[in-house]
Each structure stands twice: as C-alpha cells, then as structure tokens.
Amino acid sequence: xxxxxxxxxxxxxxxxxxxxxxxxxxxxxxxxxxxxxxxxxxxxxxxxxxxxxxxxxxxxxxxxxxxxxx
Amino acid sequence: xxxxxxxxxxxxxxxxxxxxxxxxxxxxxxxxxxxxxxxxxxxxxxxxxxxxxxxxxxxxxxxxxxxxxxxxxxxxxxxxxxxxxxxxxxxxxxxxxxxxxxxxxxxxxxxxxxxxxxxxxxx
Amino acid sequence: xxxxxxxxxxxxxxxxxxxxxxxxxxxxxxxxxxxxxxxxxxxxxxxxxxxxxxxxxxxxxxxxxxxxxxxxxxxxxxxxxxxxxxxxxxxxxxxxxxxxxxxxxxxxxxxxxxxxxxxxxxxxxxxxxxxxxxxxxxxxxxxxxxxxxxxxxxxxxxxxxxxxxxxxxxxxxxxxxxxxxxxxxxxxxxxxxxxxxxxxxxxxxxxxxxxxxxxxxxxxxxxxxxxxxxxxxxxxxxxxxxxxxxxxxxxxx
Numbered sequence: 001x002x003x004x005x006x007x008x009x010x011x012x013x014x015x016x017x018x019x020x021x022x023x024x025x026x027x028x029x030x031x032x033x034x035x036x037x038x039x040x041x042x043x044x045x046x047x048x049x050x051x052x053x054x055x056x057x058x059x060x061x062x063x064x065x066x067x068x069x070x
Numbered sequence: 071x072x073x074x075x076x077x078x079x080x081x082x083x084x085x086x087x088x089x090x091x092x093x094x095x096x097x098x099x100x101x102x103x104x105x106x107x108x109x110x111x112x113x114x115x116x117x118x119x120x121x122x123x124x125x126x127x128x129x130x131x132x133x134x135x136x137x138x139x140x141x142x143x144x145x146x147x148x149x150x151x152x153x154x155x156x157x158x159x160x161x162x163x164x165x166x167x168x169x170x171x172x173x174x175x176x177x178x179x180x181x182x183x184x185x186x187x188x189x190x191x192x193x
Numbered sequence: 194x195x196x197x198x199x200x201x202x203x204x205x206x207x208x209x210x211x212x213x214x215x216x217x218x219x220x221x222x223x224x225x226x227x228x229x230x231x232x233x234x235x236x237x238x239x240x241x242x243x244x245x246x247x248x249x250x251x252x253x254x255x256x257x258x259x260x261x262x263x264x265x266x267x268x269x270x271x272x273x274x275x276x277x278x279x280x281x282x283x284x285x286x287x288x289x290x291x292x293x294x295x296x297x298x299x300x301x302x303x304x305x306x307x308x309x310x311x312x313x314x315x316x317x318x319x320x321x322x323x324x325x326x327x328x329x330x331x332x333x334x335x336x337x338x339x340x341x342x343x344x345x346x347x348x349x350x351x352x353x354x355x356x357x358x359x360x361x362x363x364x365x366x367x368x369x370x371x372x373x374x375x376x377x378x379x380x381x382x383x384x385x386x387x388x389x390x391x392x393x394x395x396x397x398x399x400x401x402x403x404x405x406x407x408x409x410x411x412x413x414x415x416x417x418x419x420x421x422x423x424x425x426x427x428x429x430x431x432x433x434x435x436x437x438x439x440x441x442x443x444x445x446x
Contacts, residue, residue: 022229024340027332032231035238035325041192138318139245167252170314172321 003029004053005037007045015044089122096122096129096154103153107142109191113150117177120168127161129154134173198309199375201417203257205303208274208420210250210264212300212359215279215427216293217243218435223282226289235329239297242322249315256311266436270426274419276300276359278352280427287337291348294330297323298392299356302385306378334396342401353393354408359420360385363409 005019018037023029029047037045053060089097100122101114113119113133121132131150135143151163178186186192217240224236255261278296283289301323304316338345361382367373370381380388386407393404414422433439 021231023231025332025336028336031235031328031332032229034328035235036231039190039192137241137245138249138322139241139243141241143245143248167249168314169249169318172314172318 001025001029002050003033003047004050005033005045005047007037007040007042009040010043013043015046020050021047090124092159093122093124096124096157096160099153099157100131100150104146104149107145109186110189111182111185113146115178115182115185117173124159127159128164129160129162130164130166132166132168134168136173198257198311199371199377201371202309202375202377203254203259204274204418204420205372205377206250206307207254207259207264208276208359208418209300209304210247210254211273211275212279212296213243213250214247214435215273215275216297216300217241217247218431219279219282219289219293222434223289226283226286228286232329232333235325239326239329242326246319246322249319253311253315270429270432273427273432275427277355277421277423277425278359280425280431285344287341287344288348288351290330290333290337291345292352294334295352295356295389295393296359297326297330299360299385299389301327302380302388303360306372306380306385308379309377331396335400338397338400338402345397345400345402349402350405353405354410355421356389357386357407358410358415358422360389361410361420362412362415363407364412 001023003021003023004017005021006015007018008015021029021032021036023032026047033045033047050064097114097119100119101112104113105111106113106116106118109116116136118135119131119133121130123130131154133147133150135146140146147165147167150165154160154163175183220236220240220243224233224240227233227236251261251264254264260267276296276299278292283292301320304312305320307316361370363383363386365371365373365382367381367384370378370383372378373381390404390407397404410422416422419426427435437444
C-alpha cells in the first residue's frame with residue numbers, strides 16, 4: 001500500500017505533502033514515515049492511504065505520474 | 071549549556087561543591103576545542119560534559135553521549151584527552167562515561183537549538 | 194542495591210551482552226533481507242544501537258574483573274553466552290523477525306529488570322533506544338502473524354523454546370531466583386517469562402496464530418552460564434566475522 005505523508009513543523013503552519021511511503025500495514029507505514037522523513041522535528045505528521053484520496057478535480061494518476069504526489 | 075552549569079548534574083559529584091577557577095578553565099578549553107563531529111556545536115554546548123574535576127595534575131571528566139552507539143565514541147574521548155593535556159597544569163586525563171542523568175535535548179539551551187536549526191539539524 | 198554483584202549477575206549480564214552482540218551482527222549481516230529499503234536502513238540503525246549497548250555492558254563486566262580485550266576480541270566459540278536463537282543467520286524474513294525480534298524483546302525485559310546502582314541511567318538510556326526496535330519489530334511481527342500465519346507458526350515453534358530458555362526457567366520465582374533474592378533484579382525469570390508471553394499473545398491477537406504451550410525449562414538441565422539447555426553455539430565463520438579476522442590487514446595500528 002502507498003501512503004501519502006503530510007506534515008507541518010510548527011502549529012499554525014500549513015500542512016504540507018512531503019512525500020510518500022510504501023508499507024504493508026498502517027503501523028509499519030508510521031514507522032517508515034517517521035524514520036524516512038526525520039529532517040525536521042515535525043509537530044504534526046499524518047498519513048493518508050493513496051487509495052483513499054477523493055478526487056475533486058484533475059487526474060490523480062497523472063499527478064502521481066508527474067511526481068506531484070510522490 | 072554554559073560552562074557555569076557544569077557539575078550541576080554531575081553523577082556522583084556534590085553539586086554544591088565549588089568549581090575551581092582552573093576547572094572552569096578546563097571546561098572552557100573543551101568548549102573551545104572539541105566540537106561534536108556531527109554538528110557545529112561543542113561538546114559543552116551539547117550538554118555532554120557532566121563534570122570536570124582537577125586533583126593535583128589529574129583530571130577526571132564525566133561525560134555522556136546522546137546515542138550509546140555513537141560511531142565517534144572513542145574519537146571524542148581522545149579529542150577531550152588531547153585538548154586537556156595541552157593545559158600546563160594537567161598531567162593525566164581520565165574519562166568516565168556516565169548515563170545518569172540520561173542526556174536529552176532539554177540540555178540544549180535556546181541559543182544552541184537555534185544554531186542547530188540554522189545548520190539544518192533536527193534534534 | 195549498590196554493593197558487589199552476586200556471582201550469577203556476571204553470567205546474566207554477559208548472556209545479555211553476548212546476545213546483543215549477535216543481534217548487532219545479524220542486523221548488519223542480514224540487513225538486506227528486509228523487504229523494503231526502510232527495513233534495510235532500520236536494521237543498520239538497530240545494529241548501531243545494539244553495538245553501543247554491548248560496549249557499555251562489556252565495560253560493566255570489566256568492572257567486575259573480566260578481561261575486556263578477551264570479551265571484545267579474544268574468545269573461543271563456546272565462551273559466547275548468546276541466546277541459542279542468535280547462533281545462526283535467519284533463512285527468511287519471517288524467521289528473521291520471529292527469532293531476532295523476539296530475542297531483542299526478551300533481552301530488553303531482562304536488562305530492564307536489573308536494579309543494581311551500577312546500571313542507573315544506563316538501562317534507562319538503553320530502553321529509550323529500544324523503543325524504536327519494538328516499534329519496528331512489533332509492526333512486522335503483527336503483520337507477518339496476520340499475513341503468513343503458517344510460516345509464522347512454524348517459526349514460533351522453532352524459536353520460542355530457545356527464547357524462553359534464554360529468559361530462564363519457570364521454577365525461578367521471587368523466592369528462588371538467585372538474582373532476585375540477591376537484589377540484583379526485581380523480577381524473577383518466571384515473571385519475565387509471563388511478561389514475554391503476554392506480549393507475544395498481544396502480537397498474535399486477532400490472527401490465526403496461537404502461542405504454543407511454553408516449555409517450563411527444567412532447572413536441572415539448564416546451563417545457567419550460557420542460558421540454554423543444549424550445547425551448540427556460533428559457527429567458526431561467525432566467530433571470524435565478529436573478530437574481524439578478515440579485516441585485520443586493514444586495521445590502523
């Protein structure tokens with residue numbers, strides 16, 4: 001499964017998409033995201049399964065292909 | 071952490087015991103000469119030096135590490151020993167690695183935290 | 194307690210240290226057995242933690258009169274008191290996690306029970322580091338128990354007796370465990386076994402895996418020094434690797 005990683009450094013900052021991780025379970029995805037994206041002391045980091053993204057406009061597959069969500 | 075604070079948390083050392091002028095000078099020397107090899111702050115600023123005691127030429131340094139598996143474990147001790155041996159009054163240096171209290175980032179004052187942020191290091 | 198160690202304590206600490214030395218070895222040697230790049234990176238990080246902890250355990254043992262050089266580099270195979278689960282590399286990822294993940298957990302329970310003043314701060318620091326080990330191992334163990342129950346069950350049947358033998362015999366309770374009666378630890382082998390098995394039950398909960406009936410480990414068959422019931426130990430090639438025999442010519446003197 002692919003999980004999108006969103007995080008912010010400080011309270012009040014925008015929550016930003018910072019990358020993604022591939023993992024077989026939520027718990028391992030948390031572990032991978034925590035250790036892969038450790039360049040900041042994030043105040044918030046959350047994961048969203050890529051398959052749970054709800055399309056509003058645009059082509060998500062195309063966006064991923066263009067590197068926008070990875 | 072400033073050089074004034076060494077021995078505040080020293081393991082086994084009496085915190086009320088005064089730090090001599092020479093001991094303070096030895097801490098200053100470590101502060102000036104021995105940098106953490108990973109980041110641009112000194113061991114003293116990193117809060118890794120818990121105590122420096124001088125007794126008739128013999129110096130004992132109590133120090134700790136943020137990570138037990140520090141790859142520079144031995145090198146750092148050699149750097150501290152080397153820098154203190156360059157002080158005229160010092161004849162011998164003993165390093166005691168201590169873990170009580172356990173190091174935490176709370177030992178870094180704001181100034182040091184700012185330096186780390188500016189160097190792109192997340193603590 | 195703050196006075197001298199009871200004689201059994203030296204063996205206890207050496208068994209934990211040697212087990213961690215072997216965990217450190219296999220985490221590095223087999224780092225690429227992990228299925229994802231994050232697993233490979235995690236295992237190298239665990240290697241470093243374990244080795245750092247071994248270094249401190251060896252210093253403690255030196256403080257008890259053991260020869261540090263001998264501990265570090267000059268021992269024969271049978272002088273290593275590592276858990277039997279860590280003698281050999283794991284043949285696949287499921288067995289890697291079951292053998293080494295559970296042994297890592299057992300070693301933590303064991304050192305965390307030490308209450309001697311010599312370990313003040315030391316075991317607290319180690320426990321801090323172990324947090325990342327358990328986040329990683331438990332994540333994998335839970336997933337593997339769920340995704341591959343057959344392979345997990347087989348791996349557990351193979352390794353559980355050795356892990357429990359490492360922790361100690363069930364007959365060692367608060368009244369009979371010499372480390373507890375001497376005040377060196379505050380939890381008996383029986384209690385640590387219980388805590389370990391409770392943890393394991395939690396890992397397999399909701400999966401098709403059940404924890405096999407634990408072997409109590411007969412006290413009269415148990416080797417207190419090596420914390421196992423059968424012989425065996427690391428192989429000659431493993432000893433060469435630990436000693437760095439093949440790298441000697443590159444060493445800076």
